[in-house]
Amino acid sequence: MALQERSLSGSAAELPEPWRSAALTVVLPTYNEAANLPVIVAELFGLPLTGLHILVADDNSPDGTGKIADELARQYGPDRLSVLHRPGKQGLGRAYVDGMTHAINAGAEFVVQMDSDLSHSPQYLPQMLGTLLATNADVVIGSRYVCGASLASEWSWQRKALSAFANLYVRVLLHLGVRDVTAGFKLWRSSTLKAIDVASVRSNGYSFQVEMNYRTVQHGLKIVELPIHFADRREGDSKMSLKVQLESALMPLSLRRRAR
Ligand SMILES: Nc1nc2c(ncn2[C@@H]2O[C@H](COP(=O)(O)OP(=O)(O)O)[C@@H](O)[C@H]2O)c(=O)[nH]1
Ligand SMILES: [Mg+2]
Numbered sequence: 001m002a003l004q005e006r007s008l009s010g011s012a013a014e015l016p017e018p019w020r021s022a023a024l025t026v027v028l029p030t031y032n033e034a035a036n037l038p039v040i041v042a043e044l045f046g047l048p049l050t051g052l053h054i055l056v057a058d059d060n061s062p063d064g065t066g067k068i069a070d071e072l073a074r075q076y077g078p079d080r081l082s083v084l085h086r087p088g089k090q091g092l093g094r095a096y097v098d099g100m101t102h103a104i105n106a107g108a109e110f111v112v113q114m115d116s117d118l119s120h121s122p123q124y125l126p127q128m129l130g131t132l133l134a135t136n137a138d139v140v141i142g143s144r145y146v147c148g149a150s151l152a153s154e155w156s157w158q159r160k161a162l163s164a165f166a167n168l169y170v171r172v173l174l175h176l177g178v179r180d181v182t183a184g185f186k187l188w189r190s191s192t193l194k195a196i197d198v199a200s201v202r203s204n205g206y207s208f209q210v211e212m213n214y215r216t217v218q219h220g221l222k223i224v225e226l227p228i229h230f231a232d233r234r235e236g237d238s239k240m241s242l243k244v245q246l247e248s249a250l251m252p253l254s255l256r257r258r259a260r
Contacts, residue, residue, distance in 0.1 A: 011123070012047050012048060012122075012123045012124075012125070012126045012127070013126040013127045013130060014048050014126065015048070015049075015126050015129065015130050019129060019130065019133055020048060020049060020050060020051075020126075021049075021050045021051045022049070022051050022109055022110055022129065023051045023053070023107060023108050023109045023110070024049060024051055024052050024053070024108060024109065024110040024111070024112065024125075024129065024187075025052075025053045025054070025055055025103035025106070025108035025110070025111050025112070026044055026052065026053070026054050026055070026111075026112040026114065026125075027055050027057060027096060027099035027100055027103060027111060027112065027113055028040065028041075028054060028055070028056050028057065028099075028114065028116045029057045029058075029059075029092055029095035029096060029099065029113075029115075029116065030056055030057065030058045030059070030061060030065045030066075030069070030116045031058070031059050031061050031065070031089055031239050032061045032062065032063045032065060032236055032237075032239070033061070033063075033065050033116045033117060033235075033236060034061070034063045034064055034065045034068055035234070035235035035236060036116055036117050036118055036233070036234050036235050036236065037056070037065055037068055037069060037072070037116055038068065038072060039118060039234065040116055040117075040118055040122065041054060041072050041076070041081065043118075043121075043122040043123075044122045044125075045076060045080070046122075047122060047123075047125055047126060048126060049125060049126060049129070052080075052125075053079075053080060053081070053082070053103075053106075053108065054076075054080065054081040054082075055081075055082050055083075055084060055099050055102060055103055056069040056072075056081070056082070056083045056084065056116075057084045057086060057095040057096070057098055057099035058083065058084065058085060058086065059086045059087075059088055059089045059090060059095060060085065060086065060087055060088050060089070066083065066085055069081075069083040070083055084098060084099055084102060086098065090204075091204035091205060091208075091244070092184075092204060092205055092208060092239075092244075093201065093202075093203055093204035093205060093207075093208030094204060096113055096208060097198060097199060097201055100113070100188075100193055100198050101198065101199050103190070104190045104193060104194065104198075108190055109189070109190055110129065110132070110187060110188065110189060110190065111187075111188045111190055111193060112125065112128075112186070112187050112188070113184065113185070113186050113188070114142075114184065114185045114186075115184055115185070115233070117233035117234060117235070117236065118231065118233065118234040119152070119230055119231050119232060119233050119234075120142060120184070120185040120228070120230070120231075121228070121229070121231065124142055124185070124226070124228055125187070127226065128140045128142060128187040128226055129187060131224060131226050132187055132189070132224070135222075135224050136222065137222045137223065137224035138188075138189055138191075138192040138195075138216065138221035138222045138223070139186055139187065139188045139189070139192050139216055139221070139222075139223050139224075140186065140187045140223075140224050140225075140226055141178065141180060141183050141185070141186050141223060141224070141225045141226065142183060142185030142186065142187075142226060142228040143179055143180040143183055143225035143226060143227055143228060144163075144180050144183060144228065144230045145164075145167060145179040145180040146179050146180070146225045146226075146227050147227065148227035149180075149227035149228055149229065149230070150227075150229045150230070151163075151229075151230050152229075152230055152231050152232035154232040155232065163182070166181075166182055166206065166248060167179070167180065167181055167182060169249070169252065170182070170210050170252045173252040173253065173255075173256050174210070174214060174252055174255060174256060176213050176214060176217050176223075177217065177223070178213050178217075178223055178225065179225055180225060181209065181210055181213055182206045182209050182210060182248070183209060184209055185228065185230075186212075192216065192221055195219050195221065196212065196215035196216055196218075196219055196221075197215075198212070201215070203247065203251050204244065204247060205240060205243075205244030205245075205247055205248055206240070206244060206245070206247075206248040207247050207248045207250075207251030207252070210248070210251060210252055210255070211251065211255065214255050
């Protein structure tokens with residue numbers, strides 16, 4: 001089987017001990033993901049990763065995602081799934097900073113960030129952890145723009161063009177040496193998140209991803225990209241607004257100014 005086919009095939013990689021039972025927390029930010037949350041949670045708990053914990057960071061979703069998360073915590077047990085109830089929609093970056101800080105304080109050795117809409121397949125997680133440990137990386141990115149990766153065929157050419165342009169724009173401005181600078185699927189060592197002081201990150205939306213990469217590179221830490229297939233969200237609509245896109249356009253400029 002070709003390498004690419006293998007990485008895109010359905011079953012997750014099996015890691016040896018002690019990697020398989022590593023203390024790993026998946027932070028799932030949710031805003032109106034009632035239909036997707038139970039599905040992604042079941043897929044995550046079906047993985048051959050026995051130390052996996054899920055932390056849902058919900059911004060008081062009007063569709064009741066927070067209540068569904070509470071039910072899932074009862075069903076799977078609070079030691080496997082916990083819920084951060086946040087007062088209202090404050091953006092993806094705020095939910096991640098809060099969730100990651102909680103995960104680190106609770107003793108996670110690795111922290112995963114991924115969308116809750118099933119565009120990031122949980123099947124990649126063991127491969128991402130194995131890659132991080134085998135290459136001694138400080139963070140692994142599930143990347144849409146390295147050789148072997150692919151994008152949802154449902155994406156319109158406009159959306160593909162916007163995403164490609166955003167990446168090129170950030171790459172030209174910041175020279176991070178990362179192909180997919182706005183990727184939202186990452187596996188971090190907790191030590192990396194502490195080193196870059198994640199609690200002090202202020203940017204939101206896509207620029208949260210960019211600032212996290214920027215800080216990682218500034219600290220001389222190692223980023224490895226692993227090719228993924230990025231699927232279209234399973235149910236519901238995207239929450240990314242014009243405001244988020246504008247912030248993403250301005251943030252790289254201010255990071256560059258500060259660096260001078
Ligand atoms: N807690 C929280 N989650 C959010 C917020 N905005 C987006 N999300 C979640 O972040 C993930 C990515 O958002 P999504 O709308 O899919 O963005 P897209 O993939 O760029 O279209 C999804 O799991 C959303 O539910 C927010 O303000 N608060
Ligand atoms: Mg999405």
